[in-house]
Amino acid sequence: MLDxxxxxxxxxxxxxGIILTGREGKIVLANPAADRMFGYSSSxxxxxxxxxxxxxxxxxxxxxxxEGFYENPANRAMGHGRDLYGKRKDGSNTPVEVSLSHYRKDxxxxxxxxxxxxxxxxxxxxxxxxxxxxxxxITDQIRKLNAELEVKVEERTLILKEALQRLEQSQKxxxxxxxxxxxxxxxxxxxxxxxxxxxxxxxxxVLSSASxxxxxxxxxxxxxxxxxxxxxxxxxxxxxxILEDFLSLGKLDEGKVTTAVxxxxxxxxxxxxxxxxxxxxxxxxxxxxxYEGDLMIHSDKKLLKNIIINLTTNAIKFSEETSPVSxxxxxxxxxxxxxxxxxxxxxxKEDQDHLFSSFFRGANAANIAGTGLGLHIVKRYTDLxxxxxxxxxxxxxxxxxxxxxxxxxx
Numbered sequence: 001m002l003d004x005x006x007x008x009x010x011x012x013x014x015x016x017g018i019i020l021t022g023r024e025g026k027i028v029l030a031n032p033a034a035d036r037m038f039g040y041s042s043s044x045x046x047x048x049x050x051x052x053x054x055x056x057x058x059x060x061x062x063x064x065x066x067e068g069f070y071e072n073p074a075n076r077a078m079g080h081g082r083d084l085y086g087k088r089k090d091g092s093n094t095p096v097e098v099s100l101s102h103y104r105k106d107x108x109x110x111x112x113x114x115x116x117x118x119x120x121x122x123x124x125x126x127x128x129x130x131x132x133x134x135x136x137x138i139t140d141q142i143r144k145l146n147a148e149l150e151v152k153v154e155e156r157t158l159i160l161k162e163a164l165q166r167l168e169q170s171q172k173x174x175x176x177x178x179x180x181x182x183x184x185x186x187x188x189x190x191x192x193x194x195x196x197x198x199x200x201x202x203x204x205x206v207l208s209s210a211s212x213x214x215x216x217x218x219x220x221x222x223x224x225x226x227x228x229x230x231x232x233x234x235x236x237x238x239x240x241x242i243l244e245d246f247l248s249l250g251k252l253d254e255g256k257v258t259t260a261v262x263x264x265x266x267x268x269x270x271x272x273x274x275x276x277x278x279x280x281x282x283x284x285x286x287x288x289x290x291y292e293g294d295l296m297i298h299s300d301k302k303l304l305k306n307i308i309i310n311l312t313t314n315a316i317k318f319s320e321e322t323s324p325v326s327x328x329x330x331x332x333x334x335x336x337x338x339x340x341x342x343x344x345x346x347x348x349k350e351d352q353d354h355l356f357s358s359f360f361r362g363a364n365a366a367n368i369a370g371t372g373l374g375l376h377i378v379k380r381y382t383d384l385x386x387x388x389x390x391x392x393x394x395x396x397x398x399x400x401x402x403x404x405x406x407x408x409x410x
Contacts, residue, residue: 012031015033016114016116017037017038017113018112019031019034019050019113020113022108022110023070023109024049025050025051025063026048027046027049028046030043037086037117038089050062050113054086054087055093056087069100069111070111073109074102075100075101076099083095094117094119095118095121096118098116101114128175135167138167259300259303261300261410262299264297264301265295266291266297266329270289271289274308276309277312280313282320282321282322282323283322285316285322285325287312287324288324289327294331299336300384304385306381307403308327308338310377314375315341315342318342318399319345319398325340326339326341326342327339328341334407335407336404336405336407337404338402339400341399341400342399346394346396375389375391375401386406386410387404389403389404390404
């Protein structure tokens, strides 16, 4: 079954606040980030109305907005064009961004509230305003000096221009920092949207199959029980794959992934790795390995195994039954080229420039399960191996992904 430790870790260690409310607007769950954000101790928010987190001046009207959402629930981001604030336990207000999602359980509507503390962004924006004021002040000084100090105009202008350049550079750095934070929040929003979608389908399959299992009690209904058990296993396996992608990305972003090099036989290593994945092959699919060149390399086996598994799993997933998948390996001149080739659905040219970005998925892959992290993780792992990765693909003809790494990693 689903690894409960992974699910708990995802909820408990999220850096954004996550609050779950029921039909009456009462708080059912709140993660530690939400408790810290609003100054409450663990479980103190449970059972309280959501309005306890709304500033006093908006609280009277909030219940009407809440009722309106329950009448017409839809995933949405709040606060566009205006500032939103949340009320802390000590009575102070803190600027926030809020997005809403929802689901039903036992005919009851639950609302998931995702909250981001944007105090730092507001500070950056205030600094930018101050910088703009300083720039205008410096510009006014330049005008006065040009009028009053004609003799020293060149010298003073040069000094002031240098000061102006420093202030402009400072403003640019602040602007870049704000842009970076906005991009990060966009990535987090895509993550929330993707995670909500990807978790919902397999969880629904697990719940429905588990319920149906209770109906098949007769001895001659074993095949029906087995079919639903397989559905549950496949759904749990998919959920674990999603969690593994999230955990891998988290470790990469935190710099916790390091290399551990050793000497090993690459051909034997690839054959062993591929053998583990044969259970994923679809009906009548063949997985072929073609190897040429030297056998021994000095690299990180764990990172390389993750790269091969990611690429091969993608090739199998995006290919039809009977469609072959090939792994070509060439080791020569101090480099190892590993290509995974399929004859699947391919990737449109307009999507290919973004495939190594996190949470990005091709337009023609929307109905196929996945996190959009596989190729991003492959790129990050390949960078750690001092290599590079390239992709060639045509729609409905297939895809080739090639990883080029040094044979001897220092």
